[in-house]
Amino acid sequence: MCGIIGFTGQTEAANILVEGLQQLEYRGYDSAGIALNDENGTKVIKTAGKVAMLREKVDQASDASGTCGIGHTRWATHGGVTTANAHPHVSNNITLIHNGIIENYKEIAASLAVKGYKAISETDTEVAAMLIDSLYSGDPFETMKEANKILEGAYGFCIMFKDHPGEIYCMRNSSPLVATVTEDGAYIASDMVALLQYSKDYFVVPEDHIVVMKKSGIELFDIETKEKETPKMLHVDWDTTAAQKGGYDYFMQKEIYDQPEALTNTVAPRLHNGHVDFSADGISDELFQGVNRVIVCACGTAMHAGLVGRNIIEAMIRIPVTVELASEFRYMNPILDEHTLVVIVSQSGETADSLAALRLANERGAKTLSIVNVKGSSIARESDHVLYTHAGPEIAVASTKAFSVQCAGFYLITLKLAEIKGLMTDEEQADFCEQFEKAIGTVEEVLKQDDYIKTISEKIKDTFSAFYLGRGLDFGLASEGSLKLKEISYVNSEAYNAGELKHGTISLVTEGVPIIAVATQSSVLPKLMANVEETKARGAHVIMVTDKDMTGYEGAFDDLIQVPEVDDRFGTFGVTAALQILAYHVTVFRGYDVDQPRNLAKSVTVE
Numbered sequence: 001m002c003g004i005i006g007f008t009g010q011t012e013a014a015n016i017l018v019e020g021l022q023q024l025e026y027r028g029y030d031s032a033g034i035a036l037n038d039e040n041g042t043k044v045i046k047t048a049g050k051v052a053m054l055r056e057k058v059d060q061a062s063d064a065s066g067t068c069g070i071g072h073t074r075w076a077t078h079g080g081v082t083t084a085n086a087h088p089h090v091s092n093n094i095t096l097i098h099n100g101i102i103e104n105y106k107e108i109a110a111s112l113a114v115k116g117y118k119a120i121s122e123t124d125t126e127v128a129a130m131l132i133d134s135l136y137s138g139d140p141f142e143t144m145k146e147a148n149k150i151l152e153g154a155y156g157f158c159i160m161f162k163d164h165p166g167e168i169y170c171m172r173n174s175s176p177l178v179a180t181v182t183e184d185g186a187y188i189a190s191d192m193v194a195l196l197q198y199s200k201d202y203f204v205v206p207e208d209h210i211v212v213m214k215k216s217g218i219e220l221f222d223i224e225t226k227e228k229e230t231p232k233m234l235h236v237d238w239d240t241t242a243a244q245k246g247g248y249d250y251f252m253q254k255e256i257y258d259q260p261e262a263l264t265n266t267v268a269p270r271l272h273n274g275h276v277d278f279s280a281d282g283i284s285d286e287l288f289q290g291v292n293r294v295i296v297c298a299c300g301t302a303m304h305a306g307l308v309g310r311n312i313i314e315a316m317i318r319i320p321v322t323v324e325l326a327s328e329f330r331y332m333n334p335i336l337d338e339h340t341l342v343v344i345v346s347q348s349g350e351t352a353d354s355l356a357a358l359r360l361a362n363e364r365g366a367k368t369l370s371i372v373n374v375k376g377s378s379i380a381r382e383s384d385h386v387l388y389t390h391a392g393p394e395i396a397v398a399s400t401k402a403f404s405v406q407c408a409g410f411y412l413i414t415l416k417l418a419e420i421k422g423l424m425t426d427e428e429q430a431d432f433c434e435q436f437e438k439a440i441g442t443v444e445e446v447l448k449q450d451d452y453i454k455t456i457s458e459k460i461k462d463t464f465s466a467f468y469l470g471r472g473l474d475f476g477l478a479s480e481g482s483l484k485l486k487e488i489s490y491v492n493s494e495a496y497n498a499g500e501l502k503h504g505t506i507s508l509v510t511e512g513v514p515i516i517a518v519a520t521q522s523s524v525l526p527k528l529m530a531n532v533e534e535t536k537a538r539g540a541h542v543i544m545v546t547d548k549d550m551t552g553y554e555g556a557f558d559d560l561i562q563v564p565e566v567d568d569r570f571g572t573f574g575v576t577a578a579l580q581i582l583a584y585h586v587t588v589f590r591g592y593d594v595d596q597p598r599n600l601a602k603s604v605t606v607e
């Protein structure tokens with residue numbers, strides 16, 4: 001949440017900042033601003049609204065020159081969407097931007113009021129600016145160290161001190177910051193995507209560290225010991241086009257179409273001669289030995305990937321799996337031991353609830369493995385082991401390709417567990433690999449049905465509500481399909497285990513209400529279709545999404561999205577792509593911004 005960028009160097013900063021904010025807009029888009037700080041003083045330009053509005057203001061500004069500055073795009077936590085609440089915030093000597101939440105801001109504000117400080121905005125961030133100003137002794141480092149002792153909550157700050165023109169001081173406890181340096185200058189951002197056009201080499205600012213950015217370069221310090229450290233550089237192999245729309249109308253559309261490549265990049269390097277091989281990931285077999293239970297912790301879409309994972313692991317290798325919402329897990333007092341494998345799933349690797357769940361699992365002695373897309377992210381760094389997905393950057397707020405590769409991660413883990421526990425013969429493992437790769441190959445075919453799925457989307461575009469049905473593994477897919485539709489099109493959509501509908505919710509099924517029924521599991525197909533018939537009998541508009549042969553069921557549905565048939569274990573990929581395309585087109589028909597749905601932001605770094 002909230003996008004942050006900072007630059008100091010030899011070139012004009014304003015354009016770098018605004019362009020960076022455009023790349024980061026998916027992290028929050030209710031207001032945006034920049035500040036420049038040089039020998040002539042500090043200039044702040046900010047506005048409620050999207051980065052495009054900031055761009056206009058910057059272009060019209062009488063003076064937006066300067067080679068050192070910071071920029072921010074906001075996802076509101078404290079205080080409404082107004083220009084006054086937009087960052088940067090200024091308090092006398094201090095101009096800063098912030099990602100995170102200051103939990104004790106009310107107490108701090110009260111103590112500062114006595115000293116005459118009065119906030120202009122309703123934000124926790126302005127209080128942090130006032131606090132740092134009140135502590136300022138002329139030594140930025142010492143001042144930040146003092147502030148760090150007082151501030152409670154989560155933060156990544158970029159701070160400019162009026163009497164240190166050309167310099168930016170950044171401090172992180174938990175909210176992510178990454179930095180790089182090139183011959184043009186030093187850059188910092190909340191996310192590598194904003195820096196891609198300048199460098200593919202970067203470092204993640206470790207927690208409880210301070211970064212000092214000067215025209216001469218970047219220095220990294222431990223906040224407590226003040227010791228200077230050598231940053232641990234990482235390399236990203238995404239090219240600059242990976243974070244661009246590349247001719248598609250929306251990032252979400254592009255990312256749906258990225259899926260064949262993302263899946264191949266995630267799976268192919270790990271399958272060798274009919275076996276799964278994690279040696280390049282540094283994941284030792286020892287991790288899986290002695291595991292008698294798996295707990296998946298994640299949020300939103302990533303949690304739905306866990307539902308798919310649960311079904312495949314339990315069905316194929318009979319190890320009990322529970323799937324927990326990360327936001328609940330840490331308050332459940334979970335029972336964990338060294339035989340429990342906790343799998344954290346996260347595209348960003350920064351989701352605060354998932355990170356907290358991981359920390360609890362580590363504390364309580366469970367084994368931890370994360371399925372993460374962003375290299376060097378907090379979850380990746382703090383897990384015992386990481387299985388990176390190779391989806392490339394995901395920009396649309398609604399997750400698509402990340403879900404598919406997370407599911408693929410669970411298939412790989414299942415195969416590894418089966419091998420280690422001696423639950424599959426060599427032939428069975430080879431067959432698993434063959435069917436898995438075949439299923440991935442069908443996604444390309446599903447994408448070719450885009451126009452056809454669009455015609456079905458048009459039929460349901462005006463609905464107020466919709467229900468997704470599925471049994472077993474298909475409930476996970478239905479849950480994800482439903483989330484996709486509701487988060488971007490604002491259709492009031494819910495997923496149900498198909499057999500459960502008649503225990504209450506069927507009362508909401510009336511004439512024309514869309515029922516999207518997902519069927520990839522032959523064993524429960526007759527039961528699912530019985531449930532579907534029950535809705536049809538009440539006038540529902542039934543859309544079947546399936547890879548199975550529907551001969552004999554023709555009267556039970558109105559529309560059929562038929563994806564290529566695959567082995568029952570691997571129905572995940574084709575159906576997922578079809579459901580994403582459906583949600584996408586409904587949203588376009590309804591005229592909403594597909595990539596930036598209201599109230600949302602990508603990478604939820606607050607609890």
Ligand code: F6R
Nearest residue numbers: 300301302346347348351398399
């Ligand atoms: C929905 C969506 C969210 C995320 C969730 C977890 O389309 O993207 O539900 O899946 O916020 O995010 P990560 O995977 O970054 O932990």
